[in-house]
Amino acid sequence: MENKQLVKNSKFLALVLRHDPGKIGVELDEAGWVSVDVLLAAIKARGRQFDRGELDQVVAQNDKKRFEFDETGTRIRASQGHSVPVDLGYVPIEPPEALYHGTATRFLESIFGEGLRPGSRHHVHLSTDAETAVKVGTRHGKPAVLVVAAARMLADGHEFFRSTNGVWLTEQVPAEYLSRLPG
Structure with a gap:
């Protein structure tokens, strides 16, 4: 094909x-x-x-x-990304110290005010590397990469899951756990 x-x-x-x-x-x-x-x-x-x-x-x-x-x-x-109700059966898992989220620069003001929310999906999608986040952000406009303080979120009681294709998932990321990767 x-x-x-x-x-x-x-x-x-x-x-x-x-x-x-x-x-x-x-x-x-x-x-x-x-x-x-x-x-x-x-x-x-x-x-x-x-x-x-x-x-x-x-x-x-x-x-x-x-x-x-x-x-x-x-x-x-x-593997993930559903907007219809499903329970994929993923169990909470300890994330790395930091994870990354790609977005467009035009969304930064809103994100730093409200945090990351899943929108129509079940979870916020995160990656383990900035390169993947850049690719995701590029799909939405001029890319910006956000660093998520995942270990700190976990310590504060937030849960993380990893899909079978390696995408990290969490219900939301409050703004206080976010910073922008320079560049």
């Missing part, structure tokens, strides 16, 4: 598995899983060409590893 089609399929899969499963008439279970067979049949019924080989390729080649199969390979879900 050419890269353009791979990206298109990945975006469609993200829409269905993270935000709007009803768009193609499927339901996610409480942990976000859906049967691969049910998913592919629903996609086909909507007139899209998307077979198991293409699905495997999207899961394997997605640069952010957004999707995962269960241990049997018969169910699939998004």
Whole structure:
């Protein structure tokens, strides 16, 4: 499958598995899983060409590893980023001293006033490196990288989770735990 089609399929899969499963008439279970067979049949019924080989390729080649199969390979879900109610079953884990969040400079005043909030998603997404945060911030405009004092947040009672694709998650980041990375 050419890269353009791979990206298109990945975006469609993200829409269905993270935000709007009803768009193609499927339901996610409480942990976000859906049967691969049910998913592919629903996609086909909507007139899209998307077979198991293409699905495997999207899961394997997605640069952010957004999707995962269960241990049997018969169910699939998004690793994080849902705006629909799911419980991914992640357990709290101790974060590194600092984590990073990429945003656009135009949002900084609001963020430093209100902190980071998940918006329509379940959690705020954080990374372990500034380079990833720059890429995320660039998607929204002129990038700015925020440093999150994760160890201090943990000590103050905030919980952190790590998704299967390595994205760090927390419910919110109050402004007092944020600083801007110079640059």
